[in-house]
Amino acid sequence: MRWTLKPKPEASKLAVLKEALQVDTPIATLLLQRGIETYEDAKTFFRPSLNDLHDPFLMQDMDLAVARIEKAMANKENILVYGDYDVDGTTAVALMSTYLKTKYPLVHTYIPNRYDEGYGISYKGINFALENDFSLIIALDCGIKSVEKVAHAKKLGIDFIICDHHRPGNEIPKAVAVLDPKREDCNYPYKELCGCGVGFKLVQALASKEGETVEDLTEYLDLVATAIGADIVPIDGENRALAYFGLQVINTNPRPGIKAILDQVEKTELTITDVVFIVAPRINAAGRMKHGNYAVTLLAEEEADKAQQYASEIDEYNLDRRETDKQITEEALKQIEDNKEHDRLTTVVYHQDWHKGVIGIVASRLTETYYRPTLVFTRSGEYLAASARSVRGFDVYNAIEACSAHIEQFGGHKYAAGLTLKEENYEAFKQAFEDEVSKTIDRNLLIPEIKIDAKIDLKDITPKFYRILKQFAPFGPANMTPVFLTENLTDTGYGKCVGADKTHLRLTAKQPNASKSIVCIGFGMGDKYELISDKKPFKAVYSIDENEFRGNVSLQLKLRDIKA
Template identity: 80%
Template sequence: MRWTLKTEPPKEKVKALQEALQVDAITAKLLVHRGVDNYEDAKRFFRPSLEDLHDPFLMKDMDRAVARIEKAIANKENILVYGDYDVDGTTSVALMSSYLKTKHNLVYTYIPNRYDEGYGISYKGINFALENDFSLIIALDCGIKSVDKVAHAKTLGIDFIICDHHRPGDEIPDAAAVLDPKREDCNYPFKELCGCGVGFKLIQALASKEGKTAEDLTEYLDLVATAIGADIVPIDGENRVLAYFGLIVINTNPRSGIKAILDQVEKTTLTITDVVFIVAPRINAAGRMKHGNYAVTLLSEEEPDMAKKYAAEINEYNLDRRETDKRITEEALKQIEEQKEQNRLTTVVFNEDWHKGVIGIVASRLIETYYRPTLVFTKSGNKLAASARSVKGFDIYNALGNCKEHIEQFGGHKYAAGLTLEPENYEAFKKAFEDEVSKTIDRDLLTPEIKIDAQIDLDDITPKFHRILKQFAPFGPSNMTPVFLSENVMDTGYGKCVGADKTHLRLTATQPESATKIVCIGFGLGKKINKITDGKLFRAAYSIDENEWNGNISLQLKLRDIKKQK
């Protein structure tokens, strides 16, 4: 692991913030690192308000989208709400359809089949709309690159409203409205909404026509918070406000579908991390193993008993998904070893029998072993389809763009993308991708990095300090859980490897001449036990956590890494 201590922020800014907020220097430093350097910013950071959300009509085409939906409702048109099969897509469809059904009884949903339609808008979906007399399709979390398909739909008398957050191509589709804050001609102040976030802005705009505010739409924010967590978008600006209030809904009054998922696990208060690891995988499992419609049905269901039934089915899909991705990961690792490709700068693996629904998860798992840009291919019809995942700091979307002569189509983000290509182009693409990454990647990025917010002593870790840190949540990109460094740490003598396979490290840490003793747990750090034995001094990188045991809550350190003291 590469440890990077963040640059010290300007002392005068830290001191001014300390005085304005009456907080300690460490807290002030953490805030300045997050772009919070005055009282008003701090107030917005610690006390998010729905009033801080931007006017939805600042988004390009929002007025056109609202007008087209109002026309559809007035003319009693059939409206098809169309979205992708992942968490962002299915939550978006549940949000938009459930809101529109309160205004109009001719609203239906469509999720493309991952296996015979693939990602985004499909001709099959457009044909379904034509055959069933739909004159308006609202596409969520997809569509920004579907220029030809939107044009085709228009010739059939079908209008599209696109609500997307992916990067546009060279041409914007000729739709009734295209909502995407990443459009170059869109001046919307916040660019990092997820697809469900863009959908929320549309219902916010529709509701405002009736004199309603975001306060009146809080019941939809459990869906938005789930999408924000699952889609790994930055949790600052509007996303912070939406995630903050969405978590309150999840923890106090979630919709029946989410409550049914939470009833399956013993967890009292959920953080955004819990949403990512508990709620999101179950929603995702429907689209991965069966069909995304199951997720929409669960998330739209109002009757608790039916929601429990749907959640139980989806839990079974999730268990299948776990077994499948574990097996494929093992096969992929074996392929890398057999082909002697450990020394490449990229991982590109292929097996025509691998389950298309889990190759994205497998790509992420492979990065845990070989930390480098990774693509996992499988057969999809008569093409090859891949999920791409990247390492922190490297834009895999751009890298794929520079290999596009070998690719049929691709889309996605900086760190996650998908693509298809002809089987005969696989080897040429694999070489081109390795060459592109070799030319452009900073070699340091191939070593996992721990970004450290501040160096502190163990004596600084008090219940009061931790109470303030908890108010930095929700955590995520652009507002990660603070990580600290302490020097000259030592074990009190009882450190040991724990866990069924003894891969984790547990110890009680102190420092010379300090009365503080604090329990530490280091997941996956069991192999480093020799660094702490026999009274050796070591350096620790960690976050501060709570441990709940037999009803008692105590502070503990979650070790990210340890190194020998210099």
């Protein structure tokens, strides 16, 4: 692991903020690292408000989108709400369709089939709209690159409103309205909304025309918070407020579909991390293993009994997904070993029978193992389809774009993308991708990095310090859980390997001349026991959390790494 200590903030700024907020140096340091320099900044950060959300009409084409939906309702047109099959897409479709149905009955949903339609807007979806007399399609979490398909629909008399957050290509589709903060001509102040977030802004705009405020829409924020967590977008600015209030809804009054998922795991107070690892995989499993429609049906259901039934079906899909991704990961690791590709800077693997629904998860697991930009391919109809994942600091989307001569289509983000290509182009693409990454990547990025916020002593870790730290949540990109470094530690002598297979490390750390000691747990760090045995001095990077044991709650250090 590479340990990188973030630079210390300017002394003058640190002094001003400490005085303004009456906090110690570590807290002021954490705030300045997050761009919080004044009392007002801190107030917005620690006390998010729905009033901080931007006016939705600042988004390019928002007025056109609202006018077209109002026209559809006035003319009794059928409206099709269309979205991608992942968490961001299915939550967005559930949000938009359930809101519209409170105003207007002629609303239907459509999720493309991952296997025979693939990602985004499909000709099959447009044909469905034509055959069933839909004259308006609202596309969510997709569509920004569907220039030809939108033009095709227009010829058939079908209008599109696109709500997307992916990077546009060279040409914007000629839809009635294209809502995407990443459009170069869009002056919307916040650029990092997820697809469901863009959908929420459209709902907010529609509601404002009805005299409703954003407070009237809080019941939809459980869906937005779930999408923010699952889509790994920055949790700053507007996303922070949406995630903060969305988590409140999840923890106090979630919709029946989300409540049914939570009932299965008997979890009480959820964090964004819990949403990512508990709620999101189950919603995703529907689109991966069966069909994304199941997720929308669950999320839109209003009756608790039916929601429980749908949630248990989806839980089965999730168990299937786990088995499948475990098996494919093992096969992929073996393929890398057999081909002796350890000296490459990229990981690219392919098997025609791998399940398309889990190749993204497998790509993530391979990235964890080898820590390189990774692509996992499988057969999809007449093409090969791949999911891509990257290492921190490297833009895999740009690397794929540089190899576009070998690709049929691609899309995505800096750290996660997807593409399709013809089988005969696979080897040429694989080499081109390796060449592009070799040419552009900083070799340091191939060593996992721990970014450390601040160096502190054990005496700094007080209940008050932790109370303030908790208020930094919700955590995620752009506001990660604070990580600290403490040096000159020793174990009190009772450190040991724990867990059924002794793979975890548990110890009690102290510093010289200090009365304070604190329990530390290092998951998967049993192999580092030698570093702390016999009271050898060591240094540690860690986050701080609470441990509850027999009703007693105490602070503990969650170790990320230790060194002699």
